Amino acid sequence: MSAVANPGFSSLLSGRPLRFIAGGALIINGMFPALWILFTSLKTEAELTAKPITWIPHAPTLSNYMQAFSDQPLHLFLFNSFMVALLSTCLTLLVSVLAAYALARLNLRYRGLILSLIIAVSTFPLVTLLVPLFEIMRTLNLLNTWIALVLPYTVLSLPVCTLMLVSFFEGIPRDLENAAMIDGCTRMGALFKVVVPLCAPGVFTAGILAFVNAWDEFLLALSFNSNPSLRTLPVGIQLYQGEFAFPWPVISAALVVGIVPVAVLIVIFQERVVSGLTAGGIKG
Secondary structure, eight states: OHHHHOHHHHHHHHSHHHHHHHHHHHHHHHHHHHHHHHHHHTSOHHHHHOSSOOSSOSSOOSHHHHHHHHHSOHHHHHHHHHHHHHHHHHHHHHHHHHHHHHHHHSOOTTHHHHHHHHHHHHTSOHHHHHHHHHHHHHHTTOTTSSHHHHHHHHHHHHHHHHHHHHHHHHTSOHHHHHHHHHTTOOHHHHIIIIIHHHTHHHHHHHHHHHHHHHHHOOHHHHHHOOOGGGOOHHHHHGGGOOSSOOOHHHHHHHHHHHHHHHHHHHHHHHHHHHHHHHHHHHHO
């Protein structure tokens, strides 16, 4: 009755204005924390604690960024995080591509059960795996090494990446692989020369997920590496807090420095994903 009596209200709920409102709300929800951290990194301690609150810094300063690098070896934290994330991403993509191809192409007897187990494993909370993983790394004498983080990060990212790539591989016609193998390619050659290039959007997307998960992880990095020279960025940032004070402008500056490289990489990969999707649509 209300929809009939108020056609304008009904069209507002189902039309373009509602989409604009929803999109604007999502943008604000996603951008506000990042902007707040950026503005905080440009404020002095006095301006940050002043009342009333100032949203935009009156006198922006870069001293917090210089202090972030001088108080702690921030460049070392960035390097460790980048190398661990890069190595775990490469290993994750290699294993997930092979696993997804086997699930999508081979006539596995318990394929449905395997997919169900992969989904079940991906739901385990990380804190429940901390002690078993720690014992494994200690037994293998891998604590305080990059490998102690690369291997767990790979295992944690494999379920999501594998499931994502399975759906992409299933969309590739088998005739393309058969034609490549008739021309002399092995099955592995057909996989890496035909299937993987055609599934570039899925591979890049899986790589983004694996890299970001490894870059942001804190619990395992804190538990497995006590060597100061091997600290990653999430662990290193907590060192900026004092015993009785929290230098929020300096901490925010360190956060911004850690966010920018990942944001740049994500933008680069997203452009490749979009171009890959467009090229696939044109080739038909």
